[in-house]
Structures are given as C-alpha cells and as structure tokens.
Amino acid sequence: MxxxxxxxxxxxxxxxxxxxxxxxxxxxxxxxxxxxxxxxxxxxxxxxxxxxxxxxxxxxxxxxxxxxxxxxxPLHNIVGANDIVQLQILSDLLVSKKGNTVLAIKLIDQIQKIVKGHYEKKIEITGANGGPIKTENEQKQSKPTFTPDELAKLTPAEISRLAITGKL
Structure with a gap:
C-alpha cells in the first residue's frame, strides 16, 4: 500500500x-x-x-x-458533448477499423448523422397551414333498442346474430 x-x-x-x-x-x-x-x-x-x-x-x-x-x-465543458470531438473520435476509429466492414458502415452512418444534424432536428407537428391540429370525436351510434314484444317475436338464431354483431 x-x-x-x-x-x-x-x-x-x-x-x-x-x-x-x-x-x-x-x-x-x-x-x-x-x-x-x-x-x-x-x-x-x-x-x-x-x-x-x-x-x-x-x-x-x-x-x-x-x-x-x-x-x-455546463454541457459544453464536457469533451465528448462537442460535435467536432465526436467526429474526430469516430474518424480515428474509422481509420483504425477499416478492415471491419460492418463496423466501418456503422461508423460512417454515425458520422453522417452528426454532420447532417440528425440529433438536433426537432419536428413540429401542426395542422393545415401551420394551424392547430383538428380533433374530431366520433359519436358512437347508439344501439337499437328492442321492446320486449319485439324480442319475443325474434328466433334464438336472430337474437344470437344481433348479439354477435353488437346490435343487441
């Protein structure tokens, strides 16, 4: 010690x-x-x-x-948070791993994402002409109501069919 x-x-x-x-x-x-x-x-x-x-x-x-x-x-004080530093590290890795095709492709893809600002893009979703998005609520159609007399006239097969289709 x-x-x-x-x-x-x-x-x-x-x-x-x-x-x-x-x-x-x-x-x-x-x-x-x-x-x-x-x-x-x-x-x-x-x-x-x-x-x-x-x-x-x-x-x-x-x-x-x-x-x-x-x-x-602040985030800018961290060495790896800077795009230039990240690109330099990825570039050095790419040169050293040139024989590994799969890794080289992944490194090139990562470099392209940084260069093209992939991580900085923000997508804003708006409605027509930049306005608010319209929301529409569907009104559920109410089920047809049957009176006891009408149900008594139906056969068991018809009642079963109405129940299966959700109309009963």
Missing amino acids: ARLKKTEKIFIIRSLAQFMTPTEVVRDIKEKFNIDVSPQQVEYYDPNKVAGADLPQEFADIFNEARKEYLAQ
Missing part, C-alpha cells in the same frame, strides 16, 4: 467524484504521480462505498463539493 500525500489523496477523491472507476484512477495516478496504488486503496477515498465509510469528514466534504461542481458544469 503506497503512502499518499494530501495532494495525491485529493486527486483521487476528485477523480472518483467525477464518476471515474477505481481502475481508471489507478491508471491516472500512475501516469501523473508515478505511484502504484491498488483499486482497493482508491476505493477507500469514495465515501459512497463501504470501503470509504471511515473517510475523514474533510475528504468527504471535498468529494461532495467536487461531485456537485462536476454535475453543475
């Missing part, structure tokens, strides 16, 4: 608050600080996990504040 400085602990806490997995945090810690930590050691800094139940209040507050900031950020 590696001994961590406060800045490294805060880095782990902020990363976990941004919904990174412990494995991703382990990889980032190795890249940025050249420290080997285990996923279990990283989980200790997540107050939402059982392993982080004993996390000091100072670190729990940092986690909660970082999560609040992360969720409150």
